[in-house]
Amino acid sequence: MKIVLAYSGGLDTSVIVKWLRETYDAEIVTFAADVGQEEELKGLSQKARKTGAAKHYTLDLVEEFARDFIYPMIRANAVYEGQYYLGTSIARPLIAKAQVDIARKEKADTVAHGATGKGNDQCRFEMTYMALAPGLAIISPWKLDAFRDAFPGRAEMIAYCEKHKIPVEASLKKPYSMDRNLLHISYEAGILEDPWFDPTTPENKAMFKLTVSPEDAPDQAEYIELDFEKGDCVAVNGKKLTPGKVMKTLNKLAGKHGIGRVDLVENRFVGMKSRGVYETPGGTILMHAHKQVESLTLDREVQHLRDSLIPKYAELVYNGFWFAPEREALQALVDESQKYVTGTVRLKLYKGNVVTCGRKSKYSLYDENIASMEGVRSWYNQNDATGFIRLNGLRLRARNIAQGGPRIGG
Numbered sequence: 366m367k368i369v370l371a372y373s374g375g376l377d378t379s380v381i382v383k384w385l386r387e388t389y390d391a392e393i394v395t396f397a398a399d400v401g402q403e404e405e406l407k408g409l410s411q412k413a414r415k416t417g418a419a420k421h422y423t424l425d426l427v428e429e430f431a432r433d434f435i436y437p438m439i440r441a442n443a444v445y446e447g448q449y450y451l452g453t454s455i456a457r458p459l460i461a462k463a464q465v466d467i468a469r470k471e472k473a474d475t476v477a478h479g480a481t482g483k484g485n486d487q488c489r490f491e492m493t494y495m496a497l498a499p500g501l502a503i504i505s506p507w508k509l510d511a512f513r514d515a516f517p518g519r520a521e522m523i524a525y526c527e528k529h530k531i532p533v534e535a536s537l538k539k540p541y542s543m544d545r546n547l548l549h550i551s552y553e554a555g556i557l558e559d560p561w562f563d564p565t566t567p568e569n570k571a572m573f574k575l576t577v578s579p580e581d582a583p584d585q586a587e588y589i590e591l592d593f594e595k596g597d598c599v600a601v602n603g604k605k606l607t608p609g610k611v612m613k614t615l616n617k618l619a620g621k622h623g624i625g626r627v628d629l630v631e632n633r634f635v636g637m638k639s640r641g642v643y644e645t646p647g648g649t650i651l652m653h654a655h656k657q658v659e660s661l662t663l664d665r666e667v668q669h670l671r672d673s674l675i676p677k678y679a680e681l682v683y684n685g686f687w688f689a690p691e692r693e694a695l696q697a698l699v700d701e702s703q704k705y706v707t708g709t710v711r712l713k714l715y716k717g718n719v720v721t722c723g724r725k726s727k728y729s730l731y732d733e734n735i736a737s738m739e740g741v742r743s744w745y746n747q748n749d750a751t752g753f754i755r756l757n758g759l760r761l762r763a764r765n766i767a768q769g770g771p772r773i774g775g
Contacts, residue, residue, distance in 0.1 A: 366391040367473040368504065371464050371490065372421070373397060374409045376533045376542070377479035379416060380522050381506050383529065385477060386417035388511070389504075396467050397423045398460040400430045401547025401612070416531055420471070424463055427547055431608035434459050434687075435548055435648070439655055440596040440706075441699045442672070443679040448629045450645040450652065451682050452549025457489035458687035465498045477504040485634050489685035496688035519555065541572070547612050549625075549645040550575055560630055560640045575616060575644040579623035579717030586715035588722065589618060591654045593710070596703030598651055615647030622714040625649040634684040653719045654710040661729040662705045671702050 368385055372378045372395035386393050395413040399406055410421040434455050445451055461478075468476050476494055480486035482505065491503055506512040516522050526533050541555035552572060556562055564572050592600035598611050606614060619625050625646035633639050659668065674695055681692045708726025712719055734743040764770060 366475060367394065367471060368392070368475045368477050369394045369396055369464055369468045369471060369473045370418075371396060371398075371460055371476075371478045372409070372413055372418075373402075373479070373544075374406075374412055374533075375479075375544075376519065376522055376526065377481075377507075379412070379531050379533050380516065380525055381477070381479050381512075382413060383417045383531070384506065384512065384515070385504070391475075393418045394467065394471050394473060395421045396464050397421070398456075398463055399423060399425045399427055400456050400459065401427050401609075402545045412532065416529070422467055424467075426459055426463060428607055428609040430456065430459055430547055431612050435612065436597050436608050437696055437699070438678075438682060439598075439648070439651055440703050441678045441696070442652060442656060442659075442675055443682055444652070444675070445679040445683045446629070446631055448627050449631055449641075449643065449683070450549060450627075450648045451679060452546060452643060452645055452648065453544050453551050454485065454489065454683045454685075455548065455687070456546045457486055457685070458493045461490045461493035462497060462688075465494060465501070468498065468501060473501075475502040475504055477506070480505065480507065482508040483633075483635065483637065484639075485683065485685065488634055489687075492685040493688055545574070547609065547616075548648050549643050552642040553639065557640055557642060564628070564642055565626075572642075573626070573644060575646050576620045576625055577623050582623035582716045583621065586713050587618065587622065589650075589712050589714065591651075591710050591712070592708075593655065593658045594707050596655065596658075596700075596706040598654065611651070612647045615650045618714060619646030619650050619719075620644075623717040624714060624719055626717070650712065650714070650719055653721070654712060655706070657710045657721050657724045658706050658708040658726060661708060661724055661726045661731050663702065664730065667702050671699060674698070 366389055368389065368391050370378065370382055370385065370393055372382060374397065382393055382395055385391060395418040397406060397409050406423060409423060413421040438451060438455055443451060445454070464476055478487070478490045480490055487505055487508070491505070494501055494503055516525065523533070541552050541557050544551045552564070557564065564570065565578060570578055590602055591598050592603070597608070599605060601611060601614050625644055625648065627643045627645065630638050630640050678692070678695050678699070681687070681689060681695070686692050705728040707728055708724060710721065711723040713722050732743070735745045
C-alpha cells in the first residue's frame with residue numbers, strides 16, 4: 366500500500382504522517398504545495414522524513430494558483446456570504462489536483478488528507494479526487510474512530526508531537542489553527558471558537574501576520590494604479606507583472622495599510638456555523654479595483670445577470686465543486702462578460718480603507734455628454750423618458766384602478 370498525503374507540516378498532518386505509517390504499515394509519500402506560504406515551507410522535507418515519510422515532494426504552484434484559480438474567481442467577483450474571499454476554498458482543488466498527479470507518478474493506490482470531518486476542506490479535497498481520479502482510495506483519518514479515539518482534541522495532538530519531538534507552531538498557549546496561501550491567511554478553532562473573543566486587542570493582535578491593525582497603519586495615504594486586461598490585473602503602478610507577482614505586490618501594499626481583515630461567522634457546507642478570522646490584503650484591493658473597471662465597461666444587463674450568479678459561483682467554490690460542470694459553465698459566462706473589462710483604476714490606501722480615486726477605459730460605456738446635467742447636446746432625448754415611465758407605470762395605474770392600489774402602513 367502506498368499513500369500520498371497532502372502535507373502542510375502543521376499540527377494535524379505532522380501527527381497523521383506518523384499515524385498512517387504505523388496504522389497501515391504503508392509507504393507514505395508526503396506532498397506540500399507551495400501556494401504562497403513562503404517561510405512555512407522551510408524544512409518540510411526533513412520533517413516529513415523524520416516522522417515517517419519515505420519520500421517528499423514540494424511543488425511550486427504559486428503562478429498556477431494565481432493564474433488559473435485566483436484570477437478566474439476574481440473575474441467572477443466571487444465572495445461567499447458577502448464577506449469571505451474564499452482564500453482557503455480556492456486553494457484546495459489545486460492542491461488536490463497536484464496530489465493526484467503525484468499519486469499517478471508514484472503509482473500510489475491511496476490519497477489522504479488532514480481535513481476534519483466537521484469542516485469544508487474534506488469536501489474540497491475528496492470531490493476533487495473523485496472528479497480527477499475516481500479509482501483512488503481515500504483515507505480521511507479524522508473520520509476514523511481509531512484516530513479520534515487516539516486524538517480527541519488538539520491538546521492530545523500537541524502532547525503527541527512533544528513526546529515524539531515533532532516541531533509544530535501550535536501550542537497550548539496559542540491553540541488555534543492557521544492556513545496561509547497567496548490569497549489569504551485563515552485563523553480558526555481553539556480560542557477563536559468563541560465568537561465574542563476579540564483577536565484585535567493589544568494582547569492578542571500578534572496573531573495577525575499579513576496586515577498591521579488599521580490603528581497602526583501609516584498616517585499618510587498611498588495612491589496606486591492597477592491596469593486590467595479582459596478582467597485580469599496585468600500591472601501595478603505601470604509595471605507589468607505576472608498574476609503571482611501582482612498578488613505579492615498587492616499583499617505588501619495592503620498589509621502595510623491595514624487592509625483586508627475580516628472576522629465572520631459563516632455557514633459551512635456540512636451544516637454548522639463556524640467562526641473564522643481572515644486576512645486577505647491583496648485580494649481585497651484586487652476585487653475592489655476589478656469592480657471599478659467593470660462599472661465603466663460592462664453592459665447593464667450583462668452585469669446584472671453575472672451579479673445574480675455570484676452567490677451560486679461562490680457557493681460552488683466554497684463547497685468544493687471547482688471541477689464540477691456547473692462551475693465550468695458559469696466560468697464560461699463570466700469569461701465572456703470580461704472581453705472589454707480593460708482599463709486603469711486609481712486607488713487610495715489609508716488605514717484599512719480602499720478608496721476609488723479614478724477609473725478609465727478605452728472601452729468605457731460611460732458617455733459624459735449623455736450623463737451630464739449641464740445643457741450638453743447629445744443623442745439622448747429627455748422627452749423619451751415620458752413615454753418610458755408611462756409604459757412602466759401602466760400596470761401600477763391599472764392595479765390602483767381595479768384593486769385599490771398598494772397597502773400603505775400597517
